[in-house]
Amino acid sequence: MAVETDVLDELRRLRTRIPKLAGSLAATVDGLVLAHDVPETEPEGLAALTAAALGVAYRMADAAARGEFRELLVRGSQGYIATYAAGTTAVLTLLADDRVNVGRLHLEGRRSGARIAELVDTHSGPGGGRHADRLTTRETPAPAPDPARPIGTLPVRTPQRPVHRPRPRPGG
Numbered sequence: 001m002a003v004e005t006d007v008l009d010e011l012r013r014l015r016t017r018i019p020k021l022a023g024s025l026a027a028t029v030d031g032l033v034l035a036h037d038v039p040e041t042e043p044e045g046l047a048a049l050t051a052a053a054l055g056v057a058y059r060m061a062d063a064a065a066r067g068e069f070r071e072l073l074v075r076g077s078q079g080y081i082a083t084y085a086a087g088t089t090a091v092l093t094l095l096a097d098d099r100v101n102v103g104r105l106h107l108e109g110r111r112s113g114a115r116i117a118e119l120v121d122t123h124s125g126p127g128g129g130r131h132a133d134r135l136t137t138r139e140t141p142a143p144a145p146d147p148a149r150p151i152g153t154l155p156v157r158t159p160q161r162p163v164h165r166p167r168p169r170p171g172g
Helices: 003-017 043-063 102-124
Strands: 021-028 033-037 071-076 079-086 090-097
Touching: 003 021, 003 033, 003 102, 021 043, 021 102, 033 043, 043 071, 043 079, 043 090, 071 102, 079 102, 090 102
Parallel strands: none
Antiparallel strands: 021 033, 021 090, 071 079, 079 090
């Protein structure tokens, strides 16, 4: 059985376990759809946006010295979008109605994320995604925050001179 079929089965079971779940999507950290159950939503676009949000979430967790990314929750006026790490190569995104039990959403989303990680790692082997060089918290504890680096600071780029010389403008 292909990984997509196994992951789709997990997404369908997830829908039965969470009342008010509107859709679910499993994708690679690079934004490629593995499986989806998202009616009225373009899965490729949602996977690409999930990958972009994942990149920002990794940087936020790192900048705030909060360890490795685990999950992201967005609340809109009509519901929730929850994203959970599914190993180092995949991510699970859930769309839920506004009246969903958020605790249940987190509980089941975390469980399904772990199950999808197992399925993906079994079929493709661990590592290989954009963030595969990052070790998960199960492999090593997060490093202690550097006391010299204030929370939220990012490396500063030094402006560089252009490699080419600007062309002179006529008449000026």
